[in-house]
Amino acid sequence: MTLTDRFERPITYLRISITDRCILRCVYCLPGTDIQWLEPEKQLSVDEITRITEIAAWLGVKRVRLTGGEPLVHPHIVELVERIASLPGIEEVSLTTNAMLLERLAHPLAEAGLKRVNISLDTLDADKFRRITRGGDIDRLWRGIAAAERAGLAPLKLNTVVVNGLNADELPALARLTVENPWHVRFIELMPVGNAQDWGSGFPSQPDRYFPVQDMQTRLSTFDPSTGSGLRLEPVTPPVGNGPARTFRIPGALGTIGFISPLGEHFCQNCNRLRLTADGHLRPCLLLDGEVNLRDALRAGEPLLPLFQKAVDAKPGGHELFQQHYPESRRMAQIGG
Ligand code: SAM
Numbered sequence: 001m002t003l004t005d006r007f008e009r010p011i012t013y014l015r016i017s018i019t020d021r022c023i024l025r026c027v028y029c030l031p032g033t034d035i036q037w038l039e040p041e042k043q044l045s046v047d048e049i050t051r052i053t054e055i056a057a058w059l060g061v062k063r064v065r066l067t068g069g070e071p072l073v074h075p076h077i078v079e080l081v082e083r084i085a086s087l088p089g090i091e092e093v094s095l096t097t098n099a100m101l102l103e104r105l106a107h108p109l110a111e112a113g114l115k116r117v118n119i120s121l122d123t124l125d126a127d128k129f130r131r132i133t134r135g136g137d138i139d140r141l142w143r144g145i146a147a148a149e150r151a152g153l154a155p156l157k158l159n160t161v162v163v164n165g166l167n168a169d170e171l172p173a174l175a176r177l178t179v180e181n182p183w184h185v186r187f188i189e190l191m192p193v194g195n196a197q198d199w200g201s202g203f204p205s206q207p208d209r210y211f212p213v214q215d216m217q218t219r220l221s222t223f224d225p226s227t228g229s230g231l232r233l234e235p236v237t238p239p240v241g242n243g244p245a246r247t248f249r250i251p252g253a254l255g256t257i258g259f260i261s262p263l264g265e266h267f268c269q270n271c272n273r274l275r276l277t278a279d280g281h282l283r284p285c286l287l288l289d290g291e292v293n294l295r296d297a298l299r300a301g302e303p304l305l306p307l308f309q310k311a312v313d314a315k316p317g318g319h320e321l322f323q324q325h326y327p328e329s330r331r332m333a334q335i336g337g
Helices: 046-058 077-085 102-112 126-133 138-150 168-175 213-222 294-299 305-313
Strands: 013-017 063-067 092-097 116-120 157-162 184-189 246-249 256-260 273-276 281-283
Touching (some): 013 046, 046 294, 102 116, 126 138, 184 213, 213 256
Parallel strands (some): 092 116, 116 157, 184 256
Antiparallel strands (some): 246 256
16 A cells, blocks of 8 residues: 555655654754753653554555654664564665764664664864764764664765855865765755754854755865865766755765755655654654644554544645745754754
8 A cells, every 4th residue: 555645746754753852952953952852751652653653654654764853862772673674564764863872773773674874964073063063072973884884784874964154165075975985975955944043152143054055066066175176076867865865976986975955956746755753743744834643643542544644635745935934843853854
């Protein structure tokens, strides 16, 4: 069975924020200081996440990505991966992480059935990394990447959220990581999800932060401070992964470069996903606020199939950022990105 929405898009991918908690406080994801975490009883349990995913698989979901918050802080992350990976119909379980706990967990996660990891890396500079993440240690991230490679969690993707005046100058250096590593580096436009406020001193203010994907490509092709010349990028077809990234390669490189542009070049026409929030709500669109509450129905013993159908029917044709409709109900960490 495959769920198909009003625009004939098959829904085969579920992203689950398994906890809203994180050990880092990236300025664009968890800005501010008075962060209110979900009360434990509002979070889905391992049994509840597994049950919801089982139903999703029955409805045609084949790929699951665990995210957060930080999925590796979940106390039962290995058990959860194992249970989801063994559900009939699930072909791939992957995970998005800041890699701070990956060195220890990469091997047990791979044994449990995890196939791949996406790792967030916004800068190559250790001090800037600490400032952006508000406490992160870039050496731990590199050790996590090495452990992921040893465990066979491949292909490895690196996610860079590009912010004007913060890390846009590092695009060439980040892109050149792909020359000698078989990694997929993805440059992502900053999305306006719960991050409009001040990020603190030394960070760009709200109207100056957005760096469109067209400017990323221009920056890569015309400017490289270390070599004084631009990078040549050749398109890769078909694109890497089943997601929205458009893919390129530096000629001869082992890895690839992707661009994800929710605003600049919007990719909603190919959206194949639903999102499950840390407190058990199905979210049809990352960038619009409507949700369907599965948790209360599950706990009341009510059927979930009609609620999946309701969420799929509510999937909009596209986000409405250009009409100034911004998501306001949640931070990115509760939705999972
Ligand atoms: N803690 C994990 C991590 O750091 O990768 C997973 C959760 S995080 C919310 C998932 C992804 O969303 C990360 O790659 C992060 O960079 C991205 N993200 C968070 N806020 C974003 C925003 N406002 N715009 C674009 N991407 C964002």
